[in-house]
Amino acid sequence: KKLIEFQKVNKTYFLGTQKIEALKDIDLTINNQDFIAIIGPSGSGKSSMLNLVSFIDEPSEGKILYGDINVENLKDKDIAQFRSNKIGIIFQNFNLIPVFSATENVALALQIQNGNNKENIEKSKELLNELGLGNHLNHRPNYLSGGQKQRVAIARALITNPEIIIADEPTSALDSKTGIEIIDLMKKINETKKTTFIFSTHDPRIINQVEKTIELIDGQIKK
Ligand code: ADP
C-alpha cells in the first residue's frame, strides 16, 4: 500500500542571487513497510529529500501526498499534529537531551504526544529493554556509547508508533561495525513492527545489505 508519493518535486534554494537546484523532477513512491536507503555523494540532495519527507521543509514545486492528503493543503498546526502522529525522526548526532536519562529521553516523546501520563515511563523502559538497553535505563547520554545513544534515539522515534521513521545518516557518527548493528536493528523493527524506514547513508557495506536503494546524483534519481 502506498504511503507517500512525490510528484515532480523540485527543491530550489537561493543564496543571494545564486539559485541552487537541490532536487529536480523527483517522482518517488514509498510503500508501507518499505526499507529504503538513499545514497549519493555529498551535495546530491539526500538531506533535502529527507527534509521534505519529514515536513521539515516544503517543496519549491510539485506535490507530496501522504496517503490521499496533499501536504500543501495542511495548516501548520495540522502539520505539527500529523508529524507527531505519523513520523519518527532519527538524527546523525542523536540529539538526545544530556540532562535526561535514557528512559526520560524516550518518555519525553510520549509526553509531547499524550501529555503527562504515569505509563510514559513504564512504556519507555519496556521498549528500551526490547532494544537491548535494559542495563542502561537510568544512564544519561554521556555515559552511553555511540551505538547505545542511537538505540535510545531509535526508541524515542519508535515509542509513538509512527508509520515511518526517517533518518539522515544515522550511522555516520558510528564505527562501521556499530553502524551495521544499528541498520540491522532498524531492519528488525521494520520486519516485526511493520514500520516504514527511509534513511541516507554513505557506507558501502550498508548499501550492499539493503534491497531498495535510491541513488541521487546532482539532485536527480539515477534510473
Ligand atoms: P546531501 O544531503 O546529499 O549532502 P543536501 O540536500 O544537503 O545534499 O544539499 C544539496 C544541495 O543543496 C547542495 O548544493 C547544498 O549546498 C544545497 N543546500 C542544502 N541546503 C541548503 C540551504 N538551506 N540553503 C542553500 N543551499 C542549500
Ligand code: ADP
Ligand atoms: P549533509 O552533508 O549531512 O547532508 P550538509 O552539511 O549538506 O549535511 O547540510 C547541513 C545543514 O546545512 C542542512 O540543514 C542543510 O540544509 C544546510 N545547508 C547545506 N548546504 C548549505 C548551503 N550551501 N547554504 C546554507 N545551508 C546549507
